[in-house]
Amino acid sequence: MSEKNREGKRTARERLAEERERQKARDKQRRVILVSAAVVGVLALAAVGGLLAANAGDDDNKKETAGPVVAPKGASGDDKLAIPLGKDSAKSRLTVWEDFRCPACKQFEDGYSSTINELAAKGQLKAEYHLATLIDGNMGGSGSLHAANAAACAQDAGKFAPYHDELFKNQPPEPDDAFADNGKLIDLAGKVDGLVTDTFKKCVNDGEHNSWVAKSQEAFGKANLRGTPTVLLDGKDIFADQRNPVTPQKLKAMVEKANQ
Template sequence: MSDKIPEGNRSARERLAQQREREKGREKRRRTLIVSSAVVGVLALAAVVGLIAANAGKDDEGARASGPAIAPSGASGEDALTLPVGASDAPSTLTIWEDFRCPVCAQFETAFQDTVEELVDQGRIKVEYHLATIIDGNLGGTGSLRAANAAACAQDVGKFAPYHEVLFRNQPPEPDDAFAENSRLIELAGQVEGLDTPGFRSCVEDGEHDSWVKKSDAAFREGGFQGTPTVLLNGESVFPSKGDEQISPENLKKWVAEANKGKEPGTATPSAPGGGPAAPVATSSAAAP
């Protein structure tokens, strides 16, 4: 009995195999589209929730700044309320307003962290982080404030970016005010090499940057922003969309490329904040509306 496959049967089998591969490819693309659409849909819907949270917390007394605002080392911008990451001469600026208790902020970080880091590493953007505490105002508690103060303490020693990542990666459920416990924030600092020091612990436990955080939250409310996260590329809102295009890692890269056309990447290395005490910012106190 011959083991040779007749030519007609071989061609039929090859066509069937090719058809199956094409079907697999279509199914893979379909699943990718569904997942991408779901991520964008969740972020867009959550942006509306952020708007509600921002409006609901407007009268919260915990968001009112009082006393001298002690800015963390390396903070910049008006009233030293900006925490910068990346080359200072990068051609584009991504501005992000966040609340460490905000679930949408955590979703945004999960979806876009790698893309933002890539753009920063390439010198194509610098990121200006700003902190808000709208969830404290909406749900009660102090977790937004305590976590923001701890992040500012990390900034004092040049560890803001990795601690920022750890906080969002370990974010508790929105109603759970676990970040209100300084012990939890110090425990999480152990995941960032060199951060859990006596100086950091003292900064967290003493609430050294509390008034600065409250001043930042007041600036958020006075800025007319609709919720967290608020994401601006060179001052233009790109979350949850830019014009008719929904935000996605691919679109963010495209928008940055368009903004940077004809411009050289940034190369300036930002100076690392020192570990010494921060100086009070010489500005008057502000209050949220």
């Protein structure tokens, strides 16, 4: 084979490799757009369902939330109803209202959690998670309450973020109240290194933070928010403009710019 032919084949291979990389980049961008669009679309429906749930109340869980309000360790904000992630020195604040049974919340977490965790780890973003129980009120059951309590127990152990992510990764279908089973919640905690201890299991089984979760849900109702997830970056709803939502890439760029 002549040197010219070898060079031609090498160049062709390089062109093919470059085109593959460009296609990968286009595919990745398309997935991001689709995820953001899906979140916005689901949120439009969740706004109605969430408000119905907020108005429906949660009579079935009143007995479980009748005890004293015990906030998890490190909780912050008004009445200590927020679970913080990240450093106080971060220049950007992300406020997230979520329900562990909420499909739209899972859509949001699937698309944005890695970016949020990355920015928090860099000290550029402080996230504050508020837990709600809208789906319990709308669909019946107690999975939202029990999952939120378990997440608060994980916060006591300093492992809220990884357990929070595991709950969304393993979210059951909306009508399935699987998270009402404390045994399942403890099994999922086994996916987080060092979380399952006697203290954690007792906290979950005793519903130690149930009344705190109920107070958080009450605050959600009083805030007149449209549904879950509600996500505010420095006080502004990132999904307010459904034609131009804040994608994970835009979120990262906005936070990095604020921290310059």
